[in-house]
Amino acid sequence: MPTPQITAIHDAVVPIKSSIRNAFIDFRQMTASVVAIVTNVERGGRLVVGYGFNSNGRYAPAGLLNERFIPRLLEADPGTLIDASGDNLDPARAWDVMMTGEKPGGHGERSVAVGVLDMALWDAVAKIEERPLHELLAERYGNGNAAERVWVYAAGGYYEPDKGLAELQAEMQGYLDLGYDTVKIKIGGAPLEEDLRRIEAVLELVGDGGRLAVDANGRFNLDEALAYAEAIAPYGLHWYEEAGDPLDFDLQAELGKVYRPPLATGENLFSHQDARNLIRYSGMRPDRDILQFDPALSYGLVEYLRTIDTLESLGWSRAQCVPHGGHQFALNIAAGLGLGGNESYPDVFQPFGGFADSERVVDGRVGLPRIPGIGFEAKANLWAVMAPLGARA
Amino acid sequence: MPTPQITAIHDAVVPIKSSIRNAFIDFRQMTASVVAIVTNVERGGRLVVGYGFNSNGRYAPAGLLNERFIPRLLEADPGTLIDASGDNLDPARAWDVMMTGEKPGGHGERSVAVGVLDMALWDAVAKIEERPLHELLAERYGNGNAAERVWVYAAGGYYEPDKGLAELQAEMQGYLDLGYDTVKIKIGGAPLEEDLRRIEAVLELVGDGGRLAVDANGRFNLDEALAYAEAIAPYGLHWYEEAGDPLDFDLQAELGKVYRPPLATGENLFSHQDARNLIRYSGMRPDRDILQFDPALSYGLVEYLRTIDTLESLGWSRAQCVPHGGHQFALNIAAGLGLGGNESYPDVFQPFGGFADSERVVDGRVGLPRIPGIGFEAKANLWAVMAPLGARA
Numbered sequence: 211m212p213t214p215q216i217t218a219i220h221d222a223v224v225p226i227k228s229s230i231r232n233a234f235i236d237f238r239q240m241t242a243s244v245v246a247i248v249t250n251v252e253r254g255g256r257l258v259v260g261y262g263f264n265s266n267g268r269y270a271p272a273g274l275l276n277e278r279f280i281p282r283l284l285e286a287d288p289g290t291l292i293d294a295s296g297d298n299l300d301p302a303r304a305w306d307v308m309m310t311g312e313k314p315g316g317h318g319e320r321s322v323a324v325g326v327l328d329m330a331l332w333d334a335v336a337k338i339e340e341r342p343l344h345e346l347l348a349e350r351y352g353n354g355n356a357a358e359r360v361w362v363y364a365a366g367g368y369y370e371p372d373k374g375l376a377e378l379q380a381e382m383q384g385y386l387d388l389g390y391d392t393v394k395i396k397i398g399g400a401p402l403e404e405d406l407r408r409i410e411a412v413l414e415l416v417g418d419g420g421r422l423a424v425d426a427n428g429r430f431n432l433d434e435a436l437a438y439a440e441a442i443a444p445y446g447l448h449w450y451e452e453a454g455d456p457l458d459f460d461l462q463a464e465l466g467k468v469y470r471p472p473l474a475t476g477e478n479l480f481s482h483q484d485a486r487n488l489i490r491y492s493g494m495r496p497d498r499d500i501l502q503f504d505p506a507l508s509y510g511l512v513e514y515l516r517t518i519d520t521l522e523s524l525g526w527s528r529a530q531c532v533p534h535g536g537h538q539f540a541l542n543i544a545a546g547l548g549l550g551g552n553e554s555y556p557d558v559f560q561p562f563g564g565f566a567d568s569e570r571v572v573d574g575r576v577g578l579p580r581i582p583g584i585g586f587e588a589k590a591n592l593w594a595v596m597a598p599l600g601a602r603a
Numbered sequence: 604m605p606t607p608q609i610t611a612i613h614d615a616v617v618p619i620k621s622s623i624r625n626a627f628i629d630f631r632q633m634t635a636s637v638v639a640i641v642t643n644v645e646r647g648g649r650l651v652v653g654y655g656f657n658s659n660g661r662y663a664p665a666g667l668l669n670e671r672f673i674p675r676l677l678e679a680d681p682g683t684l685i686d687a688s689g690d691n692l693d694p695a696r697a698w699d700v701m702m703t704g705e706k707p708g709g710h711g712e713r714s715v716a717v718g719v720l721d722m723a724l725w726d727a728v729a730k731i732e733e734r735p736l737h738e739l740l741a742e743r744y745g746n747g748n749a750a751e752r753v754w755v756y757a758a759g760g761y762y763e764p765d766k767g768l769a770e771l772q773a774e775m776q777g778y779l780d781l782g783y784d785t786v787k788i789k790i791g792g793a794p795l796e797e798d799l800r801r802i803e804a805v806l807e808l809v810g811d812g813g814r815l816a817v818d819a820n821g822r823f824n825l826d827e828a829l830a831y832a833e834a835i836a837p838y839g840l841h842w843y844e845e846a847g848d849p850l851d852f853d854l855q856a857e858l859g860k861v862y863r864p865p866l867a868t869g870e871n872l873f874s875h876q877d878a879r880n881l882i883r884y885s886g887m888r889p890d891r892d893i894l895q896f897d898p899a900l901s902y903g904l905v906e907y908l909r910t911i912d913t914l915e916s917l918g919w920s921r922a923q924c925v926p927h928g929g930h931q932f933a934l935n936i937a938a939g940l941g942l943g944g945n946e947s948y949p950d951v952f953q954p955f956g957g958f959a960d961s962e963r964v965v966d967g968r969v970g971l972p973r974i975p976g977i978g979f980e981a982k983a984n985l986w987a988v989m990a991p992l993g994a995r996a
Binding site: 239267268269270271272273274276277278311313314315316317318319320321427428455456457458459460478479480481483484486487490491507 | 821851871873874876877
């Protein structure tokens, strides 16, 4: 067998179609990069191709991919990209190659570009092993057994023009009908009183505060964060997410002193160093609070494994991690590493959001297809975007 | 007079020629983006063009400029980019336009792209006012009087193949001959014992520990940082810079507990939020320690003004700020706002490093040309790169 080798990397920019907005951004302009890493390894009569894309909320890093990270992989001595067995690619070594010449600090944008390629590398590695990624991860980094089903919650409740309480309730009922047990809505894009009416409208539907989470997308200053905390504390919500600026750890700490139900944050921290600072300084509580680092936006799984190590060394359980992003990569990681769950955006951020077509959510949990790799081939609208890229000459 | 308006933005990628390396990166691959913002405002019979470039250590953000930040400026309603008088552009409003649709957190790469454009906007604003930028800044944000000369130190002492102690001394002697009173060398790219011999070789030359700073470029873990601290403390150096990872504030705090002479860091923190966390958590000492945030890498002067406000609200003086980068933009900011000084890299990072050709360093201080704008027209090798860009059709 020849040494596994990357023979080409193709990329494209694809719009993420959505009319939604949160407290900070309008997603109508949002784009994603998709990459195909073509290898010389044959499985099932075809060359293995690994695919990756970037998670929502940050833009397609096309320039960064083509200026720095794709060339570094393609120009590397192939021997520096393979594992000790010599039979497969090694994402950790590829990570070192990609980050050559990069200074420490400043973890944004490039963390997305590296994340896209890291996702594609893991897809290729699992396909070369002819195993679903979550099973491979459980064996290498988990307890040996991947979870068959992962808890997912339905993130929605965005502000949209002409969307009233009835429409919000209808949206949430749709998620319940799909099999979700927990839903999430945005707050902070409307005055507190209006947001309380939105929360109460959803509680009317789901019954229990523990089945509704709220997300401020980092827009509150301390006073606003505390005002919302006081107003919503009696509902006992599933969590109160990203109240203030993601780097304002003092705000988070003040909030934790007065708000007893679970808090959540982390989707806008993109390195294990930033994650470590959150744990060190924000007063987040390991017995209840939730960490939402998105491996696809944060230098990929190679870095996420460092983040998990960091968390565990600081007394946290990986079960407190519920990644942002609602994508199959994080779902595999959640199943394989034993995380607490994964985000899900039914119907939005297409074709990137969501899981395999064959898998239905039942009692708030979803399964993973048992096909080699991350499972993109089992999601038709995503595969329709990826397949032509992998077939490009 | 017509409303001031941006009529075109041109950009190019230029290599930063250098054979040097520090503890983290090899600068031979380093690039910079240069931009020219063309306006419809006539001064001296010509249309005003503002120029900007990115500081060293981070790569040319060409993709980010062209994918997001240049289009946002060009597509903006011109009325959203002008100041209250209606006679000039307003960099703060342009900043809001550039950051539209950007989520909080993840401050890297895009901070460089925005910084390049912010620099060009300030150059244009000062040219429209027909004043040197440092004088304009002193009036708007300083004490009214710009410093005529700014303390600068010579940053060098990089590791290079076949560079021994004699060559290091010759390099440092060259800086003293140029008029600098303080020099800086790299540490951490060689074993401690060898670095101590390098330090002692330079001290032999400069005489006083207060005339030599050392820079580890963030490579040490805590044990290494403390070992160096113990070994170099007796020298009483000018400062000990970036011992550990720029985001490892605990490491910085531990270091400050045992190392009494000045510490310095901040060149790899790219937002006022990251700067605030440094101040909150690193134990940096406002009576002696130095903050090196580089406005060109950190979303430009609009954000740097927020950083200064943040520092002052936390009990720091702006006199403790000595920006990284060795460029004319930071020199204008240092002179105008009353910072403690500015970095300088004699002969390296050309054509971007360094100041006006007419200005000599005397007793460790350098002046600024009294021409409109940042002063690029007074630096021949830089102007040779910029002028064709501004003249592009």
